[in-house]
Each structure stands twice: as C-alpha cells, then as structure tokens.
Amino acid sequence: MGSGMSSNAIRGPDSETALRVKALESLLLEKGLIETAAIDELIELFENRLGPWNGAKVVARAWTDPDYKTRLLQDGTAAIAEMGFEAVQGEEMVVVENTADVHNIVVCTLCSCFPWATLGLPPVWYKSAPYRARTASDPRGVLREFGTEISEDTKVRVWDSNAELRYMVLPERPAGTERLDETALAELVTRDSMIGVSKVARPD
Amino acid sequence: MRTVDLEVVRGLYKKAGAARLKLDIAPRFKPGDRVKARNINPPGHTRLPRYVRGREGVVERDHGVFHLPDARVAGQDDRPQHIYSVRFSAQELWDAEAPSEDSLNIDLWDDYLDSA
Amino acid sequence: MNGVHDMGGMHGLGVIVREEDEPVFHEEWEGRMLALAHAMMAGFCFKLDEFRHAMERIEPSHYLRSSYYERWLEGTITLLLEKGVITQKEFDARLDDLAGRKG
Numbered sequence: 001m002g003s004g005m006s007s008n009a010i011r012g013p014d015s016e017t018a019l020r021v022k023a024l025e026s027l028l029l030e031k032g033l034i035e036t037a038a039i040d041e042l043i044e045l046f047e048n049r050l051g052p053w054n055g056a057k058v059v060a061r062a063w064t065d066p067d068y069k070t071r072l073l074q075d076g077t078a079a080i081a082e083m084g085f086e087a088v089q090g091e092e093m094v095v096v097e098n099t100a101d102v103h104n105i106v107v108c109t110l111c112s113c114f115p116w117a118t119l120g121l122p123p124v125w126y127k128s129a130p131y132r133a134r135t136a137s138d139p140r141g142v143l144r145e146f147g148t149e150i151s152e153d154t155k156v157r158v159w160d161s162n163a164e165l166r167y168m169v170l171p172e173r174p175a176g177t178e179r180l181d182e183t184a185l186a187e188l189v190t191r192d193s194m195i196g197v198s199k200v201a202r203p204d
Numbered sequence: 205m206r207t208v209d210l211e212v213v214r215g216l217y218k219k220a221g222a223a224r225l226k227l228d229i230a231p232r233f234k235p236g237d238r239v240k241a242r243n244i245n246p247p248g249h250t251r252l253p254r255y256v257r258g259r260e261g262v263v264e265r266d267h268g269v270f271h272l273p274d275a276r277v278a279g280q281d282d283r284p285q286h287i288y289s290v291r292f293s294a295q296e297l298w299d300a301e302a303p304s305e306d307s308l309n310i311d312l313w314d315d316y317l318d319s320a
Numbered sequence: 321m322n323g324v325h326d327m328g329g330m331h332g333l334g335v336i337v338r339e340e341d342e343p344v345f346h347e348e349w350e351g352r353m354l355a356l357a358h359a360m361m362a363g364f365c366f367k368l369d370e371f372r373h374a375m376e377r378i379e380p381s382h383y384l385r386s387s388y389y390e391r392w393l394e395g396t397i398t399l400l401l402e403k404g405v406i407t408q409k410e411f412d413a414r415l416d417d418l419a420g421r422k423g
Contacts, residue, residue, distance in 0.1 A: 015349075018349040019418050020393060021349040022349070023414040023417075024397065027406050034359045037209070038359060043351040043352065046351065046355075088216075109326070109327050109328035110325055110328075110372075112388060124339060127388045130336045132328070134333070136297075137255070137298045138298075156303070157309065158307070161311070162253065164224075208359040208360075208363040249321065249373035250321070273369040276367060276369045
C-alpha cells in the first residue's frame with residue numbers, strides 16, 4: 001500500500017478495505033459466531049440512537065435542577081443512568097464543570113476513548129493524531145484552533161481519559177438564557193462544548 | 205464463545221458502569237497524597253503514557269477497583285486494584301513557563317504509582 | 321509499549337482538521353467494522369484491552385497513515401488469527417472470492 005492508499009483504497013463499497021471487512025463478516029457468519037441481525041442492531045444503535053442529544057439533555061437538566069447537578073458532579077454514572085438512556089457497558093462517567101475560573105477539555109492520548117452513551121461516536125478530529133498529541137501539552141493552543149479564547153485568569157484543566165472512566169464537560173450556561181426551559185436549553189448544547197473545545201453560544 | 209445474536213447485543217446496552225469491580229481491596233493512596241508515576245517501560249500493553257512517567261502529582265479522587273490492563277493482556281491474573289485521578293501541573297509535565305494554574309488529570313492504577 | 325500510539329506531547333502532526341456536519345460513518349464498511357469488533361468482544365472472543373494492544377502493535381508508519389476504522393480492522397484480524405478463530409489461508413481465499421480474483 002503506497003501513498004495512494006488514503007485516497008482510493010479506503011473509499012467506496014468495492015475498495016480493498018471494504019472487501020476485507022466483507023470477507024471477515026462472511027467468515028464469522030459461516031462459522032456461526034455472529035448473526036446478521038445482531039450486527040445490524042449494533043450499527044443502528046451507534047448510527048441513530050447514541051448521540052450528543054443525550055449529553056445535551058444531561059447538561060440542560062443540570063442547568064435547571066441544582067440537586068441533579070450536585071448528583072451529576074458527584075457520581076456521573078448514576079446521575080446519567082437516571083435519565084434512562086441506553087447505556088454502554090463498562091462506561092463509568094465523570095462529569096467536570098466549567099466555570100468562570102476553570103475550563104476543562106477532554107482527550108484520549110493513547111487511543112480515542114469517548115463517552116459513547118452520552119455523546120455518541122467521536123468525530124474524526126477527536127481521533128486524529130494532532131488532537132491527541134497537542135491537547136495534552138498545549139491545550140490553550142488547541143482551544144485557539146477551535147476559536148475558543150480562554151483568559152489568562154482562567155485555569156485550563158485537561159482530562160486524559162486513559163482508563164474505563166469516561167469524561168464529559170458540563171459547559172457554562174450562557175447569559176441570556178434565563179427564560180428558556182430545559183428542552184430549549186438542550187437544543188443550545190453542542191457536542192464540542194461537552195468535549196470542552198468550545199463554549200455554548202448565547203442564543204440569537 | 206457463543207453466537208452473538210440479538211439477545212446478546214441488546215443485553216450489552218442496558219447497564220453502565222460494569223467495569224468497576226466490587227472487591228474489597230485497600231487503596232494504597234488517598235486524595236491529597238503526593239505521588240510519583242513510576243518510570244517503567246514495559247514492552248507489552250500499558251495505560252501509563254510516557255509523558256507522566258517519573259512526574260509528581262497529587263491524588264484527587266479514588267475511582268474504586270478495576271482490573272489492570274497490563275496484566276490482563278499479558279494473560280496473567282487481572283490484578284484488581286484502585287484507580288485514582290491524579291493531577292499534574294502543566295509546569296511539572298511540560299514547561300516551567302506554562303501557566304502556573306493549568307493542569308492535567310489522568311487515571312492511574314496503584315501499580316503505576318509510588319509515594320512522592 | 322513505547323509506540324506511536326502514545327501521542328501525548330508529540331510535535332509535527334499538523335493542524336486539527338474538522339468537518340462540517342460530519343456523518344457518524346463515512347463509509348458503510350466503517351459501521352460494519354465497528355459492529356463486528358463489538359460482537360467479537362461480546363462473544364468473549366477477545367477483550368477490549370487485547371484489542372487496544374493489537375492496534376498498538378500495528379507497524380508504526382502504517383498506524384499513522386491508517387484511519388480509525390482501518391486500525392479496528394487490522395486489530396480484529398490480528399487477534400482472530402492469533403486466537404485461531406480464522407486462518408490466513410481462509411481469509412485470503414474469501415477475499416479473493418469476493419473480489420472476483422482467482423485464489
């Protein structure tokens with residue numbers, strides 16, 4: 001595989017990579033190790049049922065219910081379970097709060113650990129080498145690349161998620177949202193704000 | 205191995221937090237303790253990245269007991285032990301000129317740590 | 321292991337490229353690959369830690385050039401071969417078959 005690999009070989013249904021996956025699946029089916037319905041169910045779960053809209057509901061609840069926020073910061077796994085989403089086995093959740101004094105940002109330097117149940121599958125940039133490399137050592141530089149300026153008086157805290165604990169940021173509630181209810185607030189919350197690379201913008 | 209069918213798959217997404225082990229194992233450290241990540245270079249699997257090895261930090265939170273990935277991949281006993289969120293200052297890890305209050309937290313197993 | 325996967329603090333890896341309205345999967349095979357690897361772990365064929373290590377063992381220059389799900393494919397094949405679930409010979413034969421090549 002030469003330098004053309006990244007452009008041609010991984011693109012399209014008949015690419016060599018797609019064929020290798022197909023070969024693997026057909027062997028596992030033939031050996032009775034998997035059923036197609038189970039594979040389809042997993043794809044459906046990851047493509048359509050797990051996503052950042054779940055995390056956004058958690059954030060909106062925490063913004064509007066102080067007791068929930070306390071529970072969420074103390075035991076993220078239990079507080080998120082209260083919301084009744086489909087869980088992902090093995091995911092223990094830790095939620096860290098952004099304030100005027102502290103800005104949190106999440107990375108996985110060793111692979112690409114991510115809170116799937118609350119944020120869905122990670123975007124390509126989160127899994128990319130430059131993000132994994134530089135968020136640890138130069139978080140303020142990475143934040144600037146995302147257009148997020150953090151003042152010098154604000155502490156930046158990086159969370160390298162290398163174990164079975166998964167991290168989610170509770171972003172700051174923007175000003176001008178006092179009249180919004182939980183549902184409207186959830187619509188403001190972006191995936192990136194829960195990774196900590198951006199803030200939640202004020203509504204227009 | 206069993207056939208992975210719909211029932212198996214649906215069972216996977218019902219319960220979070222299954223990685224934590226309900227074992228009564230004493231922690232070696234407590235929040236507030238100063239610790240130093242061991243400078244080890246195992247050729248096999250480890251979740252101790254190079255950039256924290258030999259660096260000093262503070263235990264912030266005890267996450268409870270989990271298996272040790274290094275041991276599991278080596279085909280040994282799972283060596284269940286505590287994981288702690290350990291906080292390192294950016295100055296200790298990267299650069300004496302880094303903002304003094306900036307820091308990085310990483311989850312480290314008992315076997316990765318010594319008292320500092 | 322001291323591999324290229326241990327990226328914290330590395331320099332020279334370029335800018336962070338973002339995509340507007342990124343789909344969950346860019347190619348159909350990515351979703352199938354994710355599901356197959358999950359199924360192998362659900363069926364106790366291999367453990368998550370072994371899977372991570374199998375991906376760490378990908379040859380470094382190949383690791384850096386591969387996409388996330390390409391690494392999942394390589395890691396899964398490595399473990400299934402090592403554990404004797406499939407053989408290289410049957411995999412190659414099936415691949416040739418699907419590609420319409422003569423084995």
